[in-house]
Amino acid sequence: MVRVDRIWAKRLGLGLVLAFLIAFMMSGIALAATPQEIYDDYAADGKLDGDYTRAEIEAVFSDPVLAQYGDPDVLDRLKSYVNASDRSVFPFTGAQMLMIFGGGVVLVGLGVMLRRGRREEP
Numbered sequence: 001m002v003r004v005d006r007i008w009a010k011r012l013g014l015g016l017v018l019a020f021l022i023a024f025m026m027s028g029i030a031l032a033a034t035p036q037e038i039y040d041d042y043a044a045d046g047k048l049d050g051d052y053t054r055a056e057i058e059a060v061f062s063d064p065v066l067a068q069y070g071d072p073d074v075l076d077r078l079k080s081y082v083n084a085s086d087r088s089v090f091p092f093t094g095a096q097m098l099m100i101f102g103g104g105v106v107l108v109g110l111g112v113m114l115r116r117g118r119r120e121e122p
Contacts, residue, residue, distance in 0.1 A: 006117075013113050017106060024102055032056060035063035039070060042078045051093070057082055 033052055038060050
């Protein structure tokens with residue numbers, strides 16, 4: 001009976017680690033800026049106040065909703081603004097450090113789980 005409980009505990013632990021990893025990997029997708037948010041940011045005061053990636057900014061120009069309903073003058077000025085500004089270097093946000101730390105925590109946790117699983121009961 002004790003052996004069965006250990007197997008379920010291992011499976012539960014592994015399931016929790018996998019769920020954490022999946023949630024951690026998908027968090028970047030949930031935090032990405034939408035083309036409408038970038039358009040509104042620029043339309044409000046004529047400059048981009050947020051730190052957007054090149055892919056997020058280019059998504060504004062390929063968004064069919066903004067192409068149909070957005071102000072063409074705002075889109076043209078935004079395109080000129082993006083081409084004129086040097087946005088090749090983005091500020092350090094610490095996200096890389098957080099990802100490395102999270103990966104280390106996961107690896108240490110998996111190591112502890114494997115070590116406990118290999119111990120023989122007396």
